[in-house]
Amino acid sequence: MRLPGPIERQWRRWFGRYEIDDPRPIAEGAPYTYFLPGENELLALAPGDLAKIVFRSIPPGRIWQAERMWVAITSVDRDWLTGTLDNHPSDMPQLEAGDVVKFRRSDVIDIIWDEARMTPPPPAAQRREYWERCLVDRCVVDDGVKVDYIYREEPDMADPDDSYPDSGWRIRGDDRNATDAELDDRKAEYIALGVVLNRDDGWLHLIDAPVGARFRRNWETGLFEACAD
Incomplete structure (x- = not known):
């Protein structure tokens, strides 16, 4: 049975702990949507900069298990x-603003540079981001089903208030071993291209193909080939 809110918060303030997450495994698993500062940026961190890191509560919080927060670097x-x-x-509640925090450079997920000094140069290779939306079979994202068929049509799904446009890409998962019932149950999801690429980026080289382009995977070679339908 959980303690009432105020009592629990006091208990966690006295006895609770926290740890700092290493973000690198997450970035490795989601390279198209989870971006970390470059090595030259991490090496340039100095007193006066702000570094964002991920704090994980022990025991888990009532609402959040982890929180991303800024730390003002002092040394x-x-x-x-x-x-x-x-x-x-x-x-x-085991943490308060002003508490001293010690962490590694590799723990940093974002940086705000001290305005009093020059900002380090950006990474040598400019990173492209893939936040435009697409329509994809949910099984590709949720179940790890490989992409089988992709086509690009005139974008028509975005709303005026959307932060990112519809790319026009429509992505279908492998259906070779699926039953008719499983195919009928498949649902589609309107999400960022980068989320799909995190699961299967074998078609990344085709992402700038024009509207009207269609490709199907050749399962013998693993390559995508242009097709008529």
């Missing part, structure tokens, strides 16, 4: 940085 010792928490946690 640097090789790979380790020390700073003070620059946010008020939403669901982590």
